[in-house]
Amino acid sequence: MRYLDAGESHGEMFVAVVEGMPSNLIIDEDLINYELEKRQGGYGRGGRMKIEKDKINIVTGVRQGKTTGAPITLIIRNKDYENWKEKLNDPLNEKIQRPRPGHADLNGIIKYDLDDIRDIIERSSARQTSIRTSVGALATVFLKNFNIKVHSRVVQIGSAIDNSPVTEEGIKIAEASDLMCSSKECEEKMIEEITLAQEKGDTLGGKIEIIIKNVPAGLGSHVQWDKKLDARLAGAMMSIQGIKAVEIGMGSEVANLHGSKVHDEIYYSKDKGYYRGTNNAGGIEGGMSNGEDIIIRVSMKPIPTLRVPLSSVDISTKEACKAVFERSDVCAVPAAGVVARNAAMWEIACAVMEKFGGDSMKETTNNFNSYKEQVLKK
Ligand SMILES: Cc1cc2nc3c(=O)[nH]c(=O)nc-3n(C[C@H](O)[C@H](O)[C@H](O)COP(=O)(O)O)c2cc1C
Numbered sequence: 258m259r260y261l262d263a264g265e266s267h268g269e270m271f272v273a274v275v276e277g278m279p280s281n282l283i284i285d286e287d288l289i290n291y292e293l294e295k296r297q298g299g300y301g302r303g304g305r306m307k308i309e310k311d312k313i314n315i316v317t318g319v320r321q322g323k324t325t326g327a328p329i330t331l332i333i334r335n336k337d338y339e340n341w342k343e344k345l346n347d348p349l350n351e352k353i354q355r356p357r358p359g360h361a362d363l364n365g366i367i368k369y370d371l372d373d374i375r376d377i378i379e380r381s382s383a384r385q386t387s388i389r390t391s392v393g394a395l396a397t398v399f400l401k402n403f404n405i406k407v408h409s410r411v412v413q414i415g416s417a418i419d420n421s422p423v424t425e426e427g428i429k430i431a432e433a434s435d436l437m438c439s440s441k442e443c444e445e446k447m448i449e450e451i452t453l454a455q456e457k458g459d460t461l462g463g464k465i466e467i468i469i470k471n472v473p474a475g476l477g478s479h480v481q482w483d484k485k486l487d488a489r490l491a492g493a494m495m496s497i498q499g500i501k502a503v504e505i506g507m508g509s510e511v512a513n514l515h516g517s518k519v520h521d522e523i524y525y526s527k528d529k530g531y532y533r534g535t536n537n538a539g540g541i542e543g544g545m546s547n548g549e550d551i552i553i554r555v556s557m558k559p560i561p562t563l564r565v566p567l568s569s570v571d572i573s574t575k576e577a578c579k580a581v582f583e584r585s586d587v588c589a590v591p592a593a594g595v596v597a598r599n600a601a602m603w604e605i606a607c608a609v610m611e612k613f614g615g616d617s618m619k620e621t622t623n624n625f626n627s628y629k630e631q632v633l634k635k
């Protein structure tokens with residue numbers, strides 16, 4: 258499967274065209290809209306979130322609630338477009354000249370030979386993650402048919418850290434109570450950190466954990482660098498605005514320990530087949546899923562737009578100045594978690610389609626089920 262998206266932060270709309278989704282997939286628009294709503298949430302978001310109420314509009318490739326096998330076009334309209342269209346088209350509108358450290362501003366105008374940073378902001382903005390979330394949520398809808406599910410939580414904001422182990426019970430509690438992490442107490446500490454940063458005119462990043470359940474062993478492959486599932490997931494995570502590090506399972510901690518403390522010992526039982534005593538590998542070995550939960554941790558840098566701005570250089574005068582400040586989030590880690598879990602599900606859906614193929618849900622499901630039987634007999 259593949260997709261391309263287009264759109265600008267204050268343009269008319271975001272659009273994505275998805276190709277390769279099998280026919281007869283029942284589209285659950287409520288699930289897609291739920292993910293879009295969650296992406297807009299979280300403490301620390303800016304004023305734009307009060308203007309938008311993102312809703313998916315599927316305009317091709319679906320008839321009577323089911324995919325037809327044709328390319329699927331997804332649209333999200335920007336309500337704020339009405340407030341911006343005149344000034345964006347007015348050549349006399351003031352140009353943005355003071356690039357923000359940590360953003361695409363300076364590299365963008367150099368590379369594209371532009372003289373208004375607005376032209377870079379519009380496409381580099383993380384508003385694009387709305388359409389990316391909807392494409393990922395479509396993959397989540399698809400994967401539900403194979404009982405593959407995803408959960409994410411915030412594990413760190415500033416000095417507030419959620420160290421609790423992931424349990425089925427913990428996931429249920431967090432989902433039912435709509436907590437961003439595993440406990441109310443920890444969430445309060447995270448909110449406090451964000452408030453402190455906000456009061457200082459500063460910003461914050463943090464860490465997110467994503468857990469994907471019920472992935473069969475054998476997605477991805479060891480045979481070629483670009484088929485490795487961990488590499489693909491890491492690439493997907495790193496392409497999200499502001500993500501600077503990705504860990505699978507134990508992640509960077511593997512460098513500190515002996516092999517006997519890192520590798521997951523192998524067991525076998527008649528009903529489960531092969532399984533591991535631990536899951537330090539985060540469900541992937543040799544570029545392939547191993548049947549355990551896939552666990553990904555991603556680190557997000559602090560938001561680059563600061564109310565007390567950092568030093569910069571005016572691109573027209575070349576004189577020292579302070580970077581531009583405009584309406585912005587203070588912390589978008591919970592939102593990035595929603596983006597990341599859906600972006601990860603897109604990669605898993607691609608790996609499922611690569612392995613099992615099929616042009617209809619019947620064909621793909623039959624292939625998937627017969628492989629699962631084959632694996633159980635192994
Ligand atoms: C959901 C989300 C919301 C964001 N909101 C803002 C924001 O309001 N202001 C801002 O300057 N950066 C925001 N960012 C971060 C920037 O988009 C990001 O730092 C920038 O694109 C450069 O990131 P990169 O160096 O990783 O490419 C947000 C990121 C995400 C994922």
Ligand SMILES: C=C(O[C@@H]1CC(C(=O)O)=C[C@@H](OP(=O)(O)O)[C@H]1O)C(=O)O
Pocket residue numbers: 266303304305337381382383384385386387498584585586
């Ligand atoms: C500023 C960025 O992301 C923001 C993310 C975002 C959203 O819907 O998530 C909405 C936009 O809000 P606004 O109209 O206030 O600019 C973006 O600005 C950025 O990434 O640079």
